[in-house]
Amino acid sequence: GDSVTQTEGPVTVSESESLIINCTYSATSIAYPNLFWYVRYPGEGLQLLLKVITAGQKGSSRGFEATYNKETTSFHLQKASVQESDSAVYYCALGYNTGNYKYVFGAGTRLKVIA
Amino acid sequence: NSKVIQTPRYLVKGQGQKAKMRCIPEKGHPVVFWYQQNKNNEFKFLINFQNQEVLQQIDMTEKRFSAECPSNSPCSLEIQSSEAGDSALYLCASSLQGNTLYFGAGTRLSVL
Numbered sequence: 379g380d381s382v383t384q385t386e387g388p389v390t391v392s393e394s395e396s397l398i399i400n401c402t403y404s405a406t407s408i409a410y411p412n413l414f415w416y417v418r419y420p421g422e423g424l425q426l427l428l429k430v431i432t433a434g435q436k437g438s439s440r441g442f443e444a445t446y447n448k449e450t451t452s453f454h455l456q457k458a459s460v461q462e463s464d465s466a467v468y469y470c471a472l473g474y475n476t477g478n479y480k481y482v483f484g485a486g487t488r489l490k491v492i493a
Numbered sequence: 494n495s496k497v498i499q500t501p502r503y504l505v506k507g508q509g510q511k512a513k514m515r516c517i518p519e520k521g522h523p524v525v526f527w528y529q530q531n532k533n534n535e536f537k538f539l540i541n542f543q544n545q546e547v548l549q550q551i552d553m554t555e556k557r558f559s560a561e562c563p564s565n566s567p568c569s570l571e572i573q574s575s576e577a578g579d580s581a582l583y584l585c586a587s588s589l590q591g592n593t594l595y596f597g598a599g600t601r602l603s604v605l
Contacts, residue, residue: 412592412593414593416596422598423497423499423596423597423598423599424584424596424599425596426593426594426595429593431592467534469534473592473593473594475591475592478548478549479524479526479541479548479549479588479591480538481526481536481538481594482536483535483536485533485534485535486534
């Protein structure tokens with residue numbers, strides 16, 4: 379079946395350092411699913427961070443970037459310089475519609491940014 | 494901030510009691526999903542709607558849950574007889590065309 383695997387947390391990074399959270403996916407019903415990163419900040423609901431629907435394209439938001447790589451079936455999340463306010467849980471997900479809507483979420487990666 | 498409104502934020506029930514939670518989707522979004530997120534952060538799809546019609550649901554939902562999305566009223570998800578294993582965060586998400594989900598803050602259910 380479909381699956382999403384991401385970096386197991388918690389991940390601790392010092393402020394101003396770079397970050398990469400790995401995400402790989404497997405989609406059995408569709409070649410090119412839509413790919414998403416969602417984020418849950420402490421005390422808040424799940425928010426869409428960025429999405430990419432075309433293989434080879436890059437999405438970006440709030441200094442984060444992720445590139446849809448169909449060769450490696452990956453969608454790694456990167457940021458050049460993290461801030462304490464980036465501390466949150468990040469979820470990678472895939473979605474598609476082949477007559478039925480389907481979304482699959484990774485288990486989340488807890489990021490802690492320390493000063 | 495999310496435009497999907499879920500109430501209540503917290504719900505505490507005894508085993509065997511009914512547990513009902515509500516969701517107001519983002520205005521104009523005809524597609525609504527319900528997920529259960531457990532303590533391991535795993536998402537379990539429960540049911541989805543397009544307008545007022547059920548599109549898909551899992552067996553558990555069909556047997557122990559009742560859900561609806563009436564027009565001009567909040568969507569709702571109700572567990573008929575709560576079990577300890579139902580303790581989780583229940584997430585409602587809405588979508589314009591089904592291609593991107595927008596989530597509410599969730600209802601955290603504790604079954605004692």
